[in-house]
Amino acid sequence: MDLLTIEDLMIEGKIKDINDLEIYCHLITTNAVVFAGIPAEAEEFAEKLINIFHLINFMKMLLSQESEEEITAVSSIFYDIITVESDRTILCSFPSFNIDIRFTLTIEYPEKSSPIIEVCGPSVSAEIKHNLKERLENICNDKLGDLILYDCITSAKEFIDVLKLEVKNEKEMIENGNVSSDSNKNKEELKIKVPEIYGTDTLTDRKSIFQAHVARINSKEEAMAVLETLMSNSKIARATHRIYAYRTYVTKNDKKLPLNDCADDGETGAGIKLQHLLQIMKIDNVMLVVTRWYGGIHLGADRFKHIQNKARQAIKESGIEKEQTTN
Structure with missing residues (x-):
């Protein structure tokens, strides 16, 4: 039974990351049992693989712990706008603009992938939602491999603050009578009676x-x-x-x-x-x-x-x- 070293396989490009290594370990461990006709080599190699499995599981635990700690940290900092939906999902809410941002952390976050980002807002224009999501995805792409929830939430808050300022300025224009036809339309909309x-x-x-x-x-x-x-x-x-x-x-x-x-x-x-x-x-x-x-x-x-x-x-x-x- 010809057993290549992990280094050989990495040089050949057959093992590129933890997932490849785990699959290889599983296959060879199975073969080590099948080819028990070479007990010395099989047992020695299987023992090494068991140690590698322990290392893999430990690294996965560290990655999971890192994500959980990040969620705990941002939910403490932004406690007024963050809802923790699960151990890998948080909801960031801005009720003043009816905008919600959901961040879902994948298994490979942050090392190899970014969070899955959903921007929801039924009364917000598609353009605003698109611009906000694009802004957050750019941060993720620029900082792939890093913990980025804090940066994303901070950026989202800045985006919302700009919207608030724009609304405030438009409101002041309406109150001062310095309005365009669009502003006049908005003024009429403010007079709409809310149904029961x-x-x-x-x-x-x-x-x-x-x-x-x-x-x-x-x-x-x-x-x-x-x-x-x-x-x-x-x-x-x-x-x-x-x-x-x-x-x-x-x-x-x-x-x-x-x-x-x-x-x-x-x-x-x-x-x-x-x-x-x-x-x-x-x-x-x-x-x-x-x-x-x-x-x-x-x-x-x-x-x-x-x-x-x-x-x-x-x-x-x-x-x-x-x-x-x-x-």
Whole structure:
């Protein structure tokens, strides 16, 4: 049995990292048992491999411990905006702008990969979300191999601070009467009356909590006003997902056209399911929001069942379904 050294294999390019080494160790350990006809060489080599396995596991433990310590550190520093969702996932929330950033650390972080970054914000423009995510991914690419959660969160805070300043300046322009046509439009939007909002009780399954809210609307602006009002509630602002869908109409060239929209807010596929629910129930002029607080345990398809059931409950208990079926 011809046994190459680890150094030989690394020179030949067959072992490039810890994962390759672990696979090789497993194969050779198996062969050492199979080729027991050379007991001296097999036992000696197997003993060396056992030591290598211990080293691999120790290195993995150090990497995992390093990530956990980083999460603990940033959650202590940014305690007011950080929610630890699991041992490898944190949620960074900026409720004033309805923006959430989820960082998921992979097994190979930080040595070989960056965190998976999700930017959610149902009432924020796609351009803002794209710019923020691109900014954070650039930091990750520039500092691959380093712990970068602190740098990313600090950069995100700076990005949000700039947005706050822009909003403040625009507000001052409105108050001073020095406004453009766009500013005048925003001023009119500020006058939108928030519709009455009905909320259901909560449902809890494996520590995840679900709640639905519904309101009668007549425009997209009223739908967004409902969402902003809900977001002003600190509990809802800290939720993991705020899924919504609305159906209304807009008049163009004397024609009444349907206006529909939805958002997942990180719960992929949930928004379109709510939109479909409104469609099959034939519910119009309504804004539907289902909130989920993630409890750390994956629910699989059950989460969609709970979202749909809470949505139905809100539509029925609010009286909206009865109103529209009798009209």
